[in-house]
Amino acid sequence: MEKHSENIKILIENVKDKIGKPVSSRVVAATIESFGIRDIDTEADYGVSNIQDLAVYIYRQLTTSIEHKESLNAKEKEFVATNPETIQLSDYMRVKAKLFAQYYPLGIFHLLPVFLQIAAIVAFGYSLWTHVHFNHLQSTAVVLGVIIGIVSTGGFVQVIGRQATFYWNYHDYSMTKKTVDSLLKLGVKTLLVVFASIYFINVFFHIFPFKVLLVIFAYAFLIGTLLLVLAPLHTIRQRWMITISIVTGTVITIVLNQFSTLLIYYTHWIGIAVAILITKIYLSLFFRKYLKKHPPKADLTIKDTVLIYQNHRYFLYGFCVYLFIFIDRILAWSTSKDGQLPFIVYFEKNYELGMDMAILVFLLLAGVLEYSIASFTRFLDITQKVINFQKPKQFNKELFKLYWQNVIVLLVSTLVIYLLIYQVMFASWGYKGQFNEELDNLSIMVCYIGGTGYFFLAWGMLNTLYLFTLGQTLQSVKGIIYAIVINFMVGFVLSRFVSFEFSVVGMFLGSLFFMGYTMKHIFHFFKKLDYHYYAAY
Structure with missing residues (x-):
């Protein structure tokens, strides 16, 4: 009997840690079964004939016993420990500023290996x-x-x-x-x-x-x-x-x-x-x-x-994003205005220089993406606590407003990055100062078009992060596949019938489409955000 009492006491704590205060004995029974406990085990281990009787007993203990009156599961305990105060609507700006100060530098810091590679190339000529x-x-x-x-x-x-x-x-x-x-x-x-x-x-x-x-x-x-x-x-x-x-x-x-x-x-x-x-x-x-x-x-x-x-949709999305990024290069390197290439694909320095500087837009926006998704997940929880569950439209509206605020942060950050890249291209300490040569006009054109394309790609990926957060994967995968087709078709035609460097236009239009396509679904997503939120959890 002593063994049975001890086992039941341990099981009550395990159930409480997993579900907190149960709403019915059936929920308790399902939780017990999730621990791998079977009907044939309950008599020997707990002195009870079956799981249902054991669940009824535990349910009564968790709902009526003074000892378990304030039952919290493990996640709720963690939340109480790390979030001791309720955040009011008036505190939103303070929380957003704090999140930005935390996550934007974090996103940039994680690109330190990339910047170190650039520094090594400038200092030593190789990385x-x-x-x-x-x-x-x-x-x-x-x-x-x-x-x-x-x-x-x-x-x-x-x-x-x-x-x-x-x-x-x-x-x-x-x-x-x-x-x-x-x-x-x-x-x-x-x-x-x-x-x-x-x-x-x-x-x-x-x-x-x-x-x-x-x-x-x-x-x-x-x-x-x-x-x-x-x-x-x-x-x-x-x-x-x-x-x-x-x-x-x-x-x-x-x-x-x-x-x-x-x-x-x-x-x-x-x-x-x-x-x-x-x-x-x-x-x-x-x-x-x-x-x-x-x-x-x-x-x-x-x-x-x-x-x-x-995870096939996540796999396909990861594969397609990287494929999309490199299509324009392959198209540009597989044709030439100066005659036949030595091989079917042959490196073109000026095009690569332009795209290398253009991709800095995408890399430097990593901090904004990190901040945006952190603020979204944080305010999902805050907003559902401060807004009555009978007002789903207000809940959706508040978070859609947050989305647009994050888009503005993305736009402002992009303008700052554009100014930085402009200095890299033309300032005395920039490309010319480090490599003793001026950028070719082709590289400059490719950088302008490609950089704008990477901005739209980052915006589309921001939309995708919002959708992925609550398990909405299909539309983003479709969007990047369609974008790949546009990238290839437009880039192929322009690189073959205009000039090889215009393959970057395919990348730009593909990125613009990806942003627009995911934006369309973002509108639908936020209209039913309350549904997606509760369905995801």
Whole structure:
């Protein structure tokens, strides 16, 4: 009897932690079953004939006992601990300012590895995977490798961000690790399948010499694997480790290039491999530590096919976004106004320079996106507490107003970024001062059009983040697929019948469409936000 009483007491606490104060004995019964307890276990473990009788007893205890009068589940306890005061409508501006001060610098700080790569190029002429003295063929091999690596793994990175984060937020560290490990293996296998497919095609069509293909594959494999191992660091909130691994790899690349006779390819490959190794070791040690503190309650297995099926829209979105970003480059590099190219795709320096500066718009808006989604999720909870549930239109209106405020922040930030890029292009300390040459007019035109395109792409991705927050994925996936078609069709026609650099117009129009398409669905989303909010949870 003493054993049964103790087991029931523990079970009551577990039920209370999961659901707080129950609304019926059936909810309690469902919760008990979710713990893996069966009818045949209740007699021996709890001295009760079945789960329903056990649920009735626990329900009475949680609803009538003085001891459990103020029952709160684990999430409610966490909220009370971290949010001791109710935020009034008059406090909104203060909270928004605080969130902006917290998340905008955070988003920019996480781009520190990118800025360090730019600094390394300016100071030393090379970085973790670039070198200013590469000839056009070498640049073609390296950049194609980077593109293949990024596009091939983009879907897996997105799924890691979604599925692993789901388990992490529920403190299921064992499933978080298993999900990450499974997706890393799948990502690497996908890279190998992509290489085999490209090699098979190359055998018949002789697109590139075999040696060039090996260089492409080496960069693609290393960059793709690096992105895969870095992705979980966002999930486990250890993004500072991204900077450590990238900086270490870059330093090793620079040292080897300065003080050894190794080819620049080898110094790059060693540096990237070191960054991968550091990150993988850190992930292993991190999860080992967490699993010691929080051992798994059940030994569940991950089924790859089920994992991908459940997240196929996120996978497709991640793949399509990266594909969209690089289509215009491939189109521009596969034609020329000066005659036939040496290979079907051949690097064009001035176009790449223009797009490299244009993408700074997208990168520097990362802080705005981080702030916008943080403020949305925060005010979802605040607004539903301060607005009566019988006034859903007011709830929707308040949050739609917040959306437009975040769009204004996006616009203002973009104007500041435009001024910065203008200075980089024309100021004495900018491109000319660092590389002793002026930008070609072609690069400037591509930068203007491409930068505006990246602004609209960022706006479309902001819309997508809102939709994804409450599980609305279909329309964003459709939107990016349609945008890819527009990007390719317009870019192909203009690059072939006007001039190669006009492939950037396809990217601009595709981005504009993506923004407009997601905006249309954002309007519908906010009209029924109360429904989507409660349906999602």
